[in-house]
Amino acid sequence: MTGTKPARQKRSFRTVPLLAPSIFVLFLWMVVPLAMTLWFSAENYNLLSPGKNSFAGLGNYRDLLTSRALWIAMGNTLFLVGAVLVITLVFGTLLSVLLDSEFPGRGICRLLVVAPFFVMPTVSALIWKNMFMNPVFGVFAWITRSLGIGTIDFFSSMPLLAIVVIVAWEWTPFAVLILLPALQSLNREQKEAARLDGAGPIALFYHIELPHLRRPMAVVAMIEVIFFLSLFAEIYVTTGGGPGLASTNLAFLIFRDALLGWDVGRASAGGVFAIILANIVALFLMRVVGRGLEDMR
């Protein structure tokens, strides 16, 4: 806060009424559902048998922890987050470096590249499911048949990978959206100087561009992780979590327990696991962003 001007410190107004509504709403949003989730998770509570609630203690947790479903879902969640994160960061960086160089029509190319980010997730999932990965009519089926490999039913033989492809396609543009302006803010003279010193494009990338991108990359990772931990629509539209549990993540498991199985107790226990997992990730990520706030001015 070195650049703070004295005028900012003068508090001639009461700021509480200004801040209170937002804080109140967010506080309510944090505390009430969280408390309810914790409460339900310790109950035998099924919407199909109303009035038969009873205290379950840790029963729901024991059920979940000893069921294969939870561990499969946890594994799938982490795999989805990790795989898509790596793909979007790698391709996002490559595309940004490409679009940062000068060639005719790069403005249009930039628009084309960022477009998938603005497509609603249900639509993107359907585009891929129907028009590309459909084993009979899809473009991929046509390609593999023409190559004589036969057809691959992506959603039954490699459901998780198919979902990774869809989500990576949606979110690589987001990485470009953040990383490209970051690259463009890099001092041209610095790059020119490095080039005159004989640095090739690869050395330039490793020693100048990549270090400059570290902060924006951390921000991309943070936002993506927030969204990927709750990935839902893409699974809902394509595989429905299947075959079996092969593409069920934590979000989808809870949805299945709650709104398909009406088992509130078990779903709530699953919710607690989702919250714990998110908090472990968040703890690490908030530190990165907090550091960013330190030198914001």
Place this chain on the structure above:
Amino acid sequence: MRPKWQARAALAMVGWLAALAMFFPILWMVLTSFKTEIAAVATPPVVFFKPTLENYRAVLERADYLAFARNSVAVSLGSTLLALALAIPAAYSMAFFPSRRTKDILLWMLSTKMLPAVGVLVPIYLLWRSLGLLDTIAGLIVMDSISVLPLVVWMLFSFFREVPPEILEASRMDGASQREEMTHILLPLCTPGIAATALLSMILCWNEAFWSLNLTTVRAATLTVFTASFSSPEGLFWAKLSAASTLAIAPILIFGWMSQRQLVRGLSFGAVK
């Protein structure tokens, strides 16, 4: 100079190939929306065909499509207005009257986004059921505005920080009240920033799927729910689905293209200036 010229041509080619590859699925969907149903599922895929507007007519004639579209508009506008109404005073206060706790409050607000939606799906569903908010536009507006609120506060805060406090100080000397200061001085100064924030919020609410799919069924269902209903096997009307999808994404895609530069600032939390 020759190798340089060749390198640039190669660069242009790679750039265009990559861009077209990324855009191809959208392009293919738009093309499919102008095909007949038979041409839409033809193998090998048909690239040259006589375009028809039949699918668009069929989609727009279905009364329910317009109802879904109206819900999407109502929900994204309503949520955005509600979020702005809550966030503008908060961002104003933190940007111009920061206290020791301002940084903590900002980080805490952001941390509420870390609470995964699925973790609280059950209580929200039950609460909404007992409050009669299930499958209502109001219920979805409340949910969506809460989920964009932290981002909206952050984005407005970063725009407000750029207004020199002396300008507000001067108006205060002239006897402007707190509200006058906000509405007559700050808001006009920050119109572009507020517009960008509103746009981001609209985009997020328009594309929001988790709460729409779980909290609405028919009456308040948005376009995300409508398109998701085509996931069942009997929804094999690809040309019509493509037409409906194209209509559903077009406004947001255009919004996004127009505002991408400002969006970056809001989304990057100060990592990109």
